[in-house]
Amino acid sequence: MxxxxxxxxxxxxxxxxxxxxxxxxxxxxxxxxxxxxxxxxxxxxxxxxxxxxxxxxxxxxxxxxxxxxxxxxxxxxxxxxxxxxxxxxxxxxxxxxxxxxxxxxxxxxPHALDTAVCAYLADRHRAATETTPDGDKAAHQAIAVDGKALKGSARTDQAGRHLLSALTHHLPVTLAQTEVGAKTNETRHFLPLLQGLDLAGHVVTCDALHTVQGHLKRLVEDRKAHYVAVVKTNQPTLHAQISALPWDELPLAHTRSEKGHGRRESRSIKVLGIVDSLGGICFPHAKLALRIHRRRRQTGKKQTRETVFAVTSLDAHQATPAQLAALVRGHWAIENSSHHIRDVTFGEDASTVHAGxxxxxxxxxxxxxxxxxxxxxxxxxxxxxxxxxxxxxxxxxxxxxxxxxxxxxx
Incomplete structure (x- = not known):
């Protein structure tokens, strides 16, 4: 035609x-x-x-x-x-x-269909990135692991479906996906989800739910990958150690401000090398500790502030503070570049499909x-x-x- x-x-x-x-x-x-x-x-x-x-x-x-x-x-x-x-x-x-x-x-x-779709998208993504300038190499090789519930699939006699996915940061596409029983069961599917992917030299980003020592240790030692993992109070020892580091003595390593959609947001990051003289961090292969501070002001609303901690196996010579901030930001952006689109554009949350x-x-x-x-x-x-x-x-x-x-x- x-x-x-x-x-x-x-x-x-x-x-x-x-x-x-x-x-x-x-x-x-x-x-x-x-x-x-x-x-x-x-x-x-x-x-x-x-x-x-x-x-x-x-x-x-x-x-x-x-x-x-x-x-x-x-x-x-x-x-x-x-x-x-x-x-x-x-x-x-x-x-x-x-x-x-x-x-x-x-x-x-559905697993076979997911495998076929993800293989196709991986090949398309590889072809697309090969024809574009290298740009930020860290962003090009970053993979986010995140879960999402299918709200409309729940019934009185059936719990809603919950999926765990691995997505690229750059030109976001889904590389792997699997169904899990519930959000709390995501952790045991973390390594199996990534099993079929070539992770050597890539950076895997995850939220606090997947900041598990055994999983990230195997990721570095067996898969030759790096990680950037958010730290919250579900890891009390690690959170206490990282929050006790002398952050007030450090200057800001990188800042960035954005304005749009009726809000203004600014983010700053501090980066600290983890060494024994500072008491150390009880986490495998952790090289750097990060503190990200976010301020958001939306029209007609009060300004909100949030401080987030993270650890990474990347060393200072492998990623700049700006690249580390982009990796953390890129993981949060998965919500907008995939989950939000599936809900708003394709009506996923409103879908009542539930059988088989x-x-x-x-x-x-x-x-x-x-x-x-x-x-x-x-x-x-x-x-x-x-x-x-x-x-x-x-x-x-x-x-x-x-x-x-x-x-x-x-």
């Missing part, structure tokens, strides 16, 4: 990286690795075809299974052919019904949509999805799918 002229392309899409289909990795081979839970009898749509339709619909702003079905219903036949829908005996192609999509998402292995593997499968599709948009340079995800919502042909290039009919039969 011929490309749209620049005059017909919305400005938000014109600002993205060129969507040259041959240069973008095709999503379908990755989805083809997901086991099909259906019996062979009566199976009409290939599984990777159904999942591709779901992916294209979600990147177009679909929030529910019904909206995914509606996207397929308004998709022209030549686009369904490009996705891989087989011709109907009456020589027409038709999109799957809502019950078909619902059954597949409920019965699918469907809740986690829908999250995987949202992660896929956000990641594919991020690596192409999208800044405003909501505005970008609105720009492609009514024209299905705009969704396919984001996943490396040509508009031309697929004559190979894949």
């Amino acid at each position: 011929p490309a749209l002229s620049s005059s017909t392309v919305p400005a938000v899409l014109a600002k993205l990286a060129p969507l040259n289909t041959p240069d973008i990795t095709d999503l379908r081979p990755y989805l083809a690795t997901v086991p099909d839970p259906r019996s062979r009898h009566g199976r009409w749509y290939p599984l990777h075809c159904l999942l591709t339709i779901c992916a294209c619909a979600v990147i177009s702003g679909a929030r529910t299974i019904e909206e995914i079905t509606e996207w397929g219903q308004r998709t022209p036949f030549h686009l369904l052919e490009a996705i891989g829908v087989r011709p109907h005996p009456l020589r027409r192609r038709r999109s799957p019904a809502a019950c078909t999509i619902d059954r597949v998402l409920c019965r699918i292995d 593997g469907a809740p986690q499968a829908m999250v995987a599709l949202r992660n896929l949509a956000i990641g594919a948009l991020k690596v192409t340079g999208a800044v405003n995800i909501a505005k970008t999805t609105r720009a492609i919502r009514d024209l299905p042909e705009r969704a396919l290039p984001f996943f490396g799918i040509s508009h031309e009919p697929d004559l190979s039969g894949t």
Whole structure:
């Protein structure tokens, strides 16, 4: 299908990286690795075809299974052919019904789907970062571990689902994801979540829940990675030791102020090398202690202040105070660059999908949509999805799918 002229392309899409289909990795081979839970009898749509339709619909702003079905219903036949829908005996192609999509998402292995999606996003992220200037190397190699509850999945007889994810700081995409029983159970899934990732030379950031000695020790010794871990009172000994360090005697190592969205925020950081003369810190491989002070003033509200402590295995020659501050800030930013988008743009908290593997499968599709948009340079995800919502042909290039009919039969 011929490309749209620049005059017909919305400005938000014109600002993205060129969507040259041959240069973008095709999503379908990755989805083809997901086991099909259906019996062979009566199976009409290939599984990777159904999942591709779901992916294209979600990147177009679909929030529910019904909206995914509606996207397929308004998709022209030549686009369904490009996705891989087989011709109907009456020589027409038709999109799957809502019950078909619902059954597949409920019965699918969500872990296998997460693995396929994360592998695809990791390859896209690697290709995107290789073509950009090095910039801040620490930020390019940072991975955040954070959890999120699926509020709408709870029922009177069923606890809500809770997912733990590993995301990149730079061009945030999800590299790994797993379901955990509850927020308090996140810690035992920390190391298994990172098992399949190449962490050598990378920096893993985590909140206080995952500041566990055994986990971070193995991260450094077995995986050859570094960590930046927030310290709170759930680690009373460590918190007492780090808060007792002579912070008042130190000058500020780095400060930064930002203004926008009706608020003004300033952050400062102090960095102290951990040595025996200061009493030491009882934490494995800790080289530096950090104190981050944040002040925020929002229009019409009182100024708030917060002091946060952290430890890191990075040494002073491996990261500057500004880079350390960016790593801590980058971990907090995951809430805005992933979780907030899933809730506000894709209605995750309002989603009532709760049966089988469907809740986690829908999250995987949202992660896929956000990641594919991020690596192409999208800044405003909501505005970008609105720009492609009514024209299905705009969704396919984001996943490396040509508009031309697929004559190979894949």
